[in-house]
Amino acid sequence: MTTSTNGKFDRTPLIAGNWKMNMDHVQGITLLQKLAWTLSDAKHDFGRVEVAVFPPFTDLRGVQTLVQGDQLKVVYGGQDLSDQDSGAYTGDISGAFLAKLGCRYVLVGHSERRSIHGESDELLNRKLKAAYRHALTPILCVGEGLEIRQAGTHVAHTLDQVRAGVAGLTEAQAAELVIAYEPVWAIGTGEVAGPEDAQEMCAAIRAELAELFDQAIADKIRLLYGGSVKASNAAAILRERDVDGVLVGGASLDPAEFANIVRFESHLLTD
């Protein structure tokens, strides 16, 4: 495997925007149109930075129509999926439905799913496998709360989540995986982990993946940082060797702000 110009292995950077429960299907289309327009300048190398959005389920059909109709270089995914494929699971969404709507990715185990909906590591492992059954790439979200960070056990806690999440995956599945490290204390709080914190944890996750699979697989897995990322702090985080992108919440609702984060990554690749 060769290294890219910024010294990282050839992992395609991923800048992902999680809209959470914001933007109805009309607002979502407007946001995506503005984002596509803002990113349409010639300086942005779409070929080397993947841009993904995660709208609410009810927006996905409209997003699909816009992306396909206008041939936008933006991919999209669901914010969650069921561990089941079909049946009497009221309120749940099958990975099969997401795949049929053209989703490439799906978030699994976002901290808001873990804390508000009590999703366990075992359930999330089944959701990860459901994603692969439907040819969706899962983005497994992991990370510690404030008490765990203060106790100094954040690395062990996060690696436990990683091990439980990826249990039973084949090497081919693991190579496709994306993992987002999101310290819960930094989500939506304005508190951002320092670039060195993001690097420490992403390096620890990659080392753990090398133990679980092998180094070549670990070098393929993309690791994102998430938690109060905005244009003003993104570049420093994205420069870190083991950070392959960011998962952005609040700032992804502002197309100019989100586009600037994409530009930083794009410029880093060509610096």
Ligand SMILES: O=C[C@H](O)COP(=O)(O)O
């Ligand atoms: O999925 C995104 C993360 O929860 C980060 O959200 P935030 O950027 O609003 O802190």
